[in-house]
Amino acid sequence: MENNNLSSGERKLQCSDVSKCFQLLESILDGELGEEGKDLLKQKLEKCQPCFEHFHLEQAIREVLKTKCTKQPLPEKLADSIRQMIHDVR
């Protein structure tokens, strides 16, 4: 589990500060760091296997959430009934 195995190219297999790195990766994924975030991300992903894996997992979860959890069908008459209510109070 240490470093005898370099199957992941040149990335280090242990992250020295998981806590800080993962929080940073999440902020980048959330779009909070802008352009600066993109450079930082590139550096991290090139160098660190745990960061690389964490990033891809987080990204996959966000994608699946977005495609699977946003399609609650709107009840047919809801929009009309809201417009009607607003019309009535006016």
Added chain:
Amino acid sequence: MSEVQRRKYSQEEKTSIFDGEFMPHIDSMYNFAFRLTFDEDDAKDLVQDTYMKAFRFINSFEQGTNAKAWLFRILKNSFINEYRKKSKQPAKVDYQEVETFYNSDDVDYQSTTDLRAESVKDMLGDEISNALNALAVDFRTVIILADLEGFTYEEMAKILDIPIGTVRSRLHRARNLLKDKLKGYAQSMGYNTDEEEE
């Protein structure tokens, strides 16, 4: 009273703001309401109620600002004030329990890293939705706002009336809880999650 609140829109302006800036968000609003209440009728009432309030307080909405965030804030407050108390779920208890647990230490980064991106992508059924629904309401809410609706930390801070730092840490905890649940599904689906203990 701020300047914003004193402004009065004409009847025409109100209609145009309501139709042009408020109504386009109805799908997101309903999705949010449904994921808070888990009930179609309650979700409908909550959305209707929110739009009525939005219209009543339309003079405090500043045109050109983020209408979606403004509406979500009203919906979330209505939910807390009216729906949460009549709902059966013991949200507060759950929440404190997990928050204490996750505050206890540097958050368990390691235990969640053994879930793999591939197994998440292969979840084609309702696993992710069920996992989200199983979270306590405060955790569920931040994930909905960030990942489903794409709000920024700053917008979320305003919607939820909490500091940005709290948004960030609550979101992080929420995601860890979600990953724990997904890991459970992945295991039951027979994916290798590199589990060494448990």
